[in-house]
Amino acid sequence: MKFDSILSEINGFGKFQIKLALIQILSRICLPCHFLLNNFMAAVPSHHCNTNALDDGGFFGNLTQEQKLAVGVPAEQDGTLSSCQMFSKPQYQHLSGFNSSEDAVTVQCQNGWVYDNSTFKSTLATEWDLVCDRKGMNKATATIFFIGVMCGAPVFGYLSDRFGRRPLLLVSYLTSLAFAVLSAFSPSYVVFGIMRFFTGMSLAGISIISIALNVEWFSITHRTFSGIIISLDWTLGNMLLVGIAYNVNHWRLLIVAVTSPLILSIIAWRWLPESARWLLANGKADAAHHYLMQCAKMNNRTKYMATITQTELLESAQGETGDKKYTIVDLFKTPNIKKISICSGIVWYGVAFTYYGISLNITGFGLNPYLTQIIFASIEMPMKIAVYFFLEKVGRRFGQMGTLLLTGLCLFINMFMSKDKWVIRTVVAVLGKSTSEASFTIMFLYTTELFPTVIRQNGLGYTSFVARLGVSISPLIMLLEDVWHLLPAVIYCTVAVGSGLVCWFLPETLNARLPESIEDIEKPRGQSMTNKEIQ
DSSP: OOHHHHHHHTOTTSHHHHHHHHHHHHHHTHHHHHHTTHHHHTOOOOEEEOGGGGOOSSGGGGSOHHHHHHHHSOBOTTSOBOSSEEESSOOGGGGGTOOOOTTOOEEEOSSOEEEOOSSOSBOHHHHHTOOGGGHHHHHHHHHHHHHHHHHHHHHHHHHHHHHOHHHHHHHHHHHHHHHHHHHHTOSSHHHHHHHHHHHHHHHHHHHHHHHHHHHHHSOGGGHHHHHHHHHHHHHHHHHHHHHHHHHOOBHHHHHHHHHTHHHHHHHHGGGOOOOHHHHHHTTOHHHHHHHHHHHHHHTTOHHHHTTOOHHHHHHHTOSSOSSOOOOGGGGGSSHHHHHHHHHHHHHHHHHHHHHHHHHTTOOOOOOOHHHHHHHHHHHHHHHHHHHHHHHHHHOHHHHHHHHHHHHHHHHHHHHTSOTTOHHHHHHHHHHHHHHHHHHHHHHHHHHHHHSOGGGHHHHHHHHHHHHHHHHHHGGGGGGGGGTOTTHHHHHHHHHHHHHHHHGGGSOOOTTBOOOOSHHHHHSOGGGSOBHHHHO
């Protein structure tokens, strides 16, 4: 008897599973709030040089603010004030409409900047003047955060495979809350960067562990549902971020506000179960029986569990159990698991690379950042619902391949669409973002089903590491516009299509039981048990 058979008998989609999913919403809605936080926290409002340095106590001091700007700050070709230049001396002749002068020498801002605070009261850019020649430091905050996520994924993947899902989730909750709050009270940019790195590292644990815990408690017939439902947490968090950011305009308070749900997560952690699959894979039959009894009791199926002994439970997890400890190296030891690891890594790189490439370069809406963000979040909801029905009928492999190829097609179309047709370009770009978001949703579920229980978190940690590597590199590709204006689009399109084709080499997992051991992966495909065989 397989574990999936036992889970099916005690109802793999009952009150117990619903409680599990609801508890994890509290922590998972924090993920998009932090992953997309730079859109608001690091926003750069319009700004110009502080002209007080020109005030010599004479005529300049008697001018109105508009007149001071006219004689102190040069104008760009479009008529707006220069953001980074000022006149070395007041150009009083500008007040009479005479705009040329041999003495109109411009210099870099000498006394800081004046910012437009109508939208954002305080951001990283205004706090530490991360503009003009220091604007790279402002953009670096996102890169620092994602490098933290990239480093945290394999660390938490390894630790949760060794010590369990539940305790490492608590560690993720506590460290994420602590480092996020510390970053909000950082006295300097350097300290802030360090705290953001560790915040990203800690949040990586919530990201990968919660997915595995959900999937491992749902029955085969409802795994797709569990994967899609947990992905909707991202959409809800995205909308939550917009609401909080609209009402909290100070970046320090904004960090605290978007992190606050983790306090509830820490309180609710006591009701989170450990993964019975992981317990059995590690020979902990007594603990697994305890949590299965909890599940059966909540789902009104206690009679069945009364007949199941610890020995039968251990047999249900057949394979590699006991004291053996697994590491990321085990992902590349045997032929089939090596093939899955390499191919899933390539696909994950392509998914993340193209998603953030599109997300960071969609233009044409002409809306304020709050409205733009809510539109993007709203687009995700119907797409994910459509993905659920598609996966149930077509399967994971063709679903993943199709969404990536469609993303590449949208990128290809926009390469040949003139910029004056901005409506069509925007529609195609939004469609590309939607299919790219769908590929993200599918791949999270697909990955949990591809790797066996004993190294599932190692697999998620490894693929998350590769994905965040793609995220880090993706924005840099836009610098290649100077070489050829279409080169970035060509690269994004090629990566999307190439990674989509690699999906062909991955096995289908629709209605297949979750593999428990590496030996399950190495069996001939015909020997893997499907949902129908279990029933």
